[in-house]
Amino acid sequence: xxxxxxxYAYWVSDWDTGFIPFIExxxxxxxxxxxxxxxxxxxxxxxxxxxxxxxxxxAGISLSACIGLHPSSDIASEDISVRTRGIQHLHSIGDxxxxxGIDRLSGIIYSSWPxxxxxxxxxxxxxxxxxxxxxxxxxxxxxxxDLVYNIEVVNRFEQFLLNTAAEAVEYVRTVDSPNLKILLDxxxxxxxxxxxxxxxxxxxxxxxxxxxGENNRRPPGGLVGFSWKDIFSSLHAIHYDGWAVMEPFLNxxxxxxxxxxxxxxIMPAADLDEEAKKSCxxxxxxxxxxxxxxxxxxx
Amino acid sequence: xxxxxxxYAYWVSDWDTGFIPFIExxxxxxxxxxxxxxxxxxxxxxxxxxxxxxxxxxAGISLSACIGLHPSSDIASEDISVRTRGIQHLHSIGDxxxxxGIDRLSGIIYSSWPxxxxxxxxxxxxxxxxxxxxxxxxxxxxxxxDLVYNIEVVNRFEQFLLNTAAEAVEYVRTVDSPNLKILLDxxxxxxxxxxxxxxxxxxxxxxxxxxxGENNRRPPGGLVGFSWKDIFSSLHAIHYDGWAVMEPFLNxxxxxxxxxxxxxxIMPAADLDEEAKKSCxxxxxxxxxxxxxxxxxxx
Numbered sequence: 001x002x003x004x005x006x007x008y009a010y011w012v013s014d015w016d017t018g019f020i021p022f023i024e025x026x027x028x029x030x031x032x033x034x035x036x037x038x039x040x041x042x043x044x045x046x047x048x049x050x051x052x053x054x055x056x057x058x059a060g061i062s063l064s065a066c067i068g069l070h071p072s073s074d075i076a077s078e079d080i081s082v083r084t085r086g087i088q089h090l091h092s093i094g095d096x097x098x099x100x101g102i103d104r105l106s107g108i109i110y111s112s113w114p115x116x117x118x119x120x121x122x123x124x125x126x127x128x129x130x131x132x133x134x135x136x137x138x139x140x141x142x143x144x145x146d147l148v149y150n151i152e153v154v155n156r157f158e159q160f161l162l163n164t165a166a167e168a169v170e171y172v173r174t175v176d177s178p179n180l181k182i183l184l185d186x187x188x189x190x191x192x193x194x195x196x197x198x199x200x201x202x203x204x205x206x207x208x209x210x211x212x213g214e215n216n217r218r219p220p221g222g223l224v225g226f227s228w229k230d231i232f233s234s235l236h237a238i239h240y241d242g243w244a245v246m247e248p249f250l251n252x253x254x255x256x257x258x259x260x261x262x263x264x265x266i267m268p269a270a271d272l273d274e275e276a277k278k279s280c281x282x283x284x285x286x287x288x289x290x291x292x293x294x295x296x297x298x299x
Numbered sequence: 300x301x302x303x304x305x306x307y308a309y310w311v312s313d314w315d316t317g318f319i320p321f322i323e324x325x326x327x328x329x330x331x332x333x334x335x336x337x338x339x340x341x342x343x344x345x346x347x348x349x350x351x352x353x354x355x356x357x358a359g360i361s362l363s364a365c366i367g368l369h370p371s372s373d374i375a376s377e378d379i380s381v382r383t384r385g386i387q388h389l390h391s392i393g394d395x396x397x398x399x400g401i402d403r404l405s406g407i408i409y410s411s412w413p414x415x416x417x418x419x420x421x422x423x424x425x426x427x428x429x430x431x432x433x434x435x436x437x438x439x440x441x442x443x444x445d446l447v448y449n450i451e452v453v454n455r456f457e458q459f460l461l462n463t464a465a466e467a468v469e470y471v472r473t474v475d476s477p478n479l480k481i482l483l484d485x486x487x488x489x490x491x492x493x494x495x496x497x498x499x500x501x502x503x504x505x506x507x508x509x510x511x512g513e514n515n516r517r518p519p520g521g522l523v524g525f526s527w528k529d530i531f532s533s534l535h536a537i538h539y540d541g542w543a544v545m546e547p548f549l550n551x552x553x554x555x556x557x558x559x560x561x562x563x564x565i566m567p568a569a570d571l572d573e574e575a576k577k578s579c580x581x582x583x584x585x586x587x588x589x590x591x592x593x594x595x596x597x598x
Contacts, residue, residue: 194515263455
């Protein structure tokens with residue numbers, strides 16, 4: 001059954017933080033997964049990573065990791081030293097994940113975040129070729145440690161290489177590793193895909209991770225918003241059995257507000273814990289409706 | 300009745316161009332309005348502007364103008380010389396519009412495009428205060444010449460000041476000129492607003508212009524996409540009688556592809572004229588259904 005999770009940065013203004021309080025909070029609010037920042041764990045000591053692993057095991061929470069590579073570690077760069085740094089960074093992230101007991105990474109791991117075509121001396125096709133060659137190296141850590149790396153399809157304003165599920169499928173087919181899959185995110189699909197159903201179907205067996213968020217990154221559910229039953233019906237149709245991690249961002253300020261481009265309170269005066277809890281219950285209810293045979297059939 | 304239009308840049312790769320062929324094309328395809336680039340007409344001679352005016356009159360096409368101010372003309376800048384340049388630029392645009400017989404301007408005329416908060420030495424509130432003070436000056440050209448300036452609400456990746464209709468309403472109320480109104484665009488609302496219906500209702504009598512586009516900037520209509528009947532029903536409910544101008548962007552390359560962040564063919568091998576014509580017919584049909592009393596009522 002699909003597990004429901006939340007990204008820790010929902011609660012913080014700056015990316016680097018200790019994750020243990022959020023492991024406990026996620027469990028209390030009903031989540032089964034906490035997604036953490038892969039960059040942060042890669043900077044931690046082995047002792048700190050072991051503490052995270054133990055805290056997650058104690059709370060019964062699974063962990064996933066996410067990152068957008070910094071432009072100085074862009075594995076699609078025309079500069080070989082930048083690509084090499086990126087591949088090395090992905091290797092150390094793989095090591096850090098192992099220490100934390102994390103088996104899946106996702107994000108903009110195929111280039112940089114943000115990543116513009118403008119300013120590069122190469123074309124999109126050339127950048128893609130560099131990225132694919134780098135990824136064939138980087139994914140070896142995943143293959144050696146039974147990890148899955150998921151390339152995140154994002155909107156045009158954050159990256160130029162992979163804006164659609166179709167582009168991502170072509171990428172993973174070219175790299176051709178069972179440890180390389182795709183992350184689709186409803187916020188990004190809503191900007192780029194003709195149809196979320198088609199995008200999920202196109203990803204099919206290559207879909208390794210899934211991010212949830214309403215159109216403006218509110219937590220899923222509420223009076224207006226996406227048709228989550230249809231979205232999970234599409235996931236059900238392709239037999240998706242990965243995790244569904246919400247990635248809401250509601251407040252401006254700090255590194256997170258700056259990097260996510262949040263310039264106003266998206267839900268003024270919202271109680272973050274309460275909204276997360278409601279959204280978690282809502283999503284878990286939908287997931288149950290597809291697995292519980294006693295639930296009414298969806299049309 | 301709402302007139303249906305199209306933005307000329309649908310057909311070009313670079314912003315500066317002659318508009319007369321597109322005036323004729325728009326008419327042939329069924330449109331009643333062509334929207335042109337205000338920056339381009341501001342650089343034209345009076346003779347060239349008169350030719351545009353005559354061509355539009357001859358074709359029976361109304362013209363509107365649109366611009367995103369360059370950062371060097373940002374009227375929200377902390378640098379008084381940049382703000383002054385922006386105000387001057389808006390004055391010369393107003394003069395150029397008069398020569399062309401254009402009575403409405405819209406776009407990011409309250410700051411710059413693109414416009415990030417990062418890198419400024421002032422807060423969003425301070426930038427907003429500079430913008431409003433500048434606009435009180437700039438709008439005088441509109442007041443003196445019976446023009447309407449419409450501030451465009453755009454997504455977070457293109458501007459930080461006005462991402463929602465509610466923010467724009469507060470802005471125009473503060474400037475308090477009958478010649479300053481709001482442009483809402485379905486592409487941008489889809490990223491930022493909880494509900495397009497609420498956004499249109501919030502703008503209400505302040506709505507002076509309206510842009511159409513599907514979620515990924517395809518022309519309106521087709522097998523999947525927004526509920527255009529609901530969108531026009533919302534416009535009907537607020538008695539909107541301005542124009543509805545589609546602003547599709549389908550192809551990468553050139554200044555336009557770069558600035559709009561199009562990195563792939565959104566509709567591969569599409570016949571641009573044919574798609575525009577189909578979309579124009581579709582939108583005009585919906586508009587007629589709200590004004591033709593013999594048309595079946597919409598639920």
